[in-house]
Amino acid sequence: MTTIISPKLEKLKNQLKNGNEKALYTFLDEIKSNHTPLVEQCPIDNQYKLITYIWLGDQNTENVYVVGSFPGWDLSVNQLQRLLQIDIWYVTFKTNKRFISTYYFTVNDFFKNDWIKRSEQYRLDPFNENVFGEGANKASVLKIDMEVRYSSRFPSNHYPSGKIETYSFYSSILNNTRKIHIYTPHDYSHNSYLQELLIAFDGNSFINDLSITKTLNYLIYEKEIPSCIAVAIDPVDRLEELTYNDKMNTFLTKELLPWIQTKYHVYQKAKHTTIAGFSLGGLAAFYVALQNPHIFGNVLSMSGSVHWKKDDYENTIPWIENQISSINSNATHLYSYIAVGELENEPLLTANRRLYKALEEKKYPNHL
DSSP: OOOOOOHHHHHHHHHHHTTTTHHHHHHHHHHHHHHEEEEOTTTTTTEEEEEEEEEEOOOTTTEEEEEETTBBSSSSTBOEEEEETSSSEEEEEEEOOEEEEEEEEEEEEOOOOHHHHHHHHHHHOOTOOOEEGGGGGGGEEESSSSSOOHHHHHHSSSSSOEEEOOOOEEEEETTEEEEEEEEEEOOTTSSSOOOEEEEEESSSHHHHOOOHHHHHHHHHHTSSSSOOHHHHHHSOOOOOHHHHHOHHHHHIIIIIIHHHHHHHOOOOOOOGGGEEEEHHHHHHHHHHHHOTTTTEEEEEESSTTTOOOOOOOOOSSSSHHHHHHHSTTTOOOOOOEEEEOOOOOOOHHHHHHHHHHHHHTTTEEEEO
């Protein structure tokens, strides 16, 4: 594969080879002032931009990778290389897309396929002031010809704030204990009017990465959504639980939901109950809703892994799509919202587009 290099880095490399050491300090001042990644017009095709990620290493730096929606998660192409023998590490990619992407650096990474260990040492881009998330869950943000909408969605922090309560929940069905986070609106009481119910997988990520409290505070206050109670479920064994797991579905319907309905003043009809998740959580949301349409009438799937293969299922059509195509739409009512970005991997992107068409053919109300 031909290595692409930023024109600015090519210029710096030539200057250093010619003995111009001041050029390095000029370059460092520039990236500190103008921030990174470098975004340049492609010199041989102006329809493309060159995106260059830069990391300043030290004598202990052995390798550097960048991962995120752009440039992706393939370590074989996302490794930075060292510029000459100085401490600048870089990798350049070419794109003609408009997008917003989060990304991370990982340094001295010898974790191979252990993405959990890798994620524990993710680092922000020190020269990029644009970040998403809060606390320890921040990610650097790259914007190419688009603006981050969330920055204008919450113009102030003066919305009445709901609260989060966290419980330790034991399941006799799953024989394990997990954290359950419950969001209640600012004016909620058990004697108030009935609340819509939102149940989300990957609870810790919904709370921390997606700032669910701020989001719901705003949406409820501005009456963009009805007042609701949100239940965010932490995983114990994420891969096992969120891939066509019937015991997980039984836990939700026979243990968790009755507990919620007893403890909180929520509607108990399917049309008022939403199940949500991202990635494998989106897959699990569709799975439990299709298995229990009398309980879950709404699905929110974000980058849902609906292409995931089900054990002992040999059809080339993804299982979720096949189920949608084969059910009686007069007997089963399902409202869905599917969010998927153009930077997703091709199998996931294609499967979500096919699922959207299958839902449309069934005349189900859905959005993509």
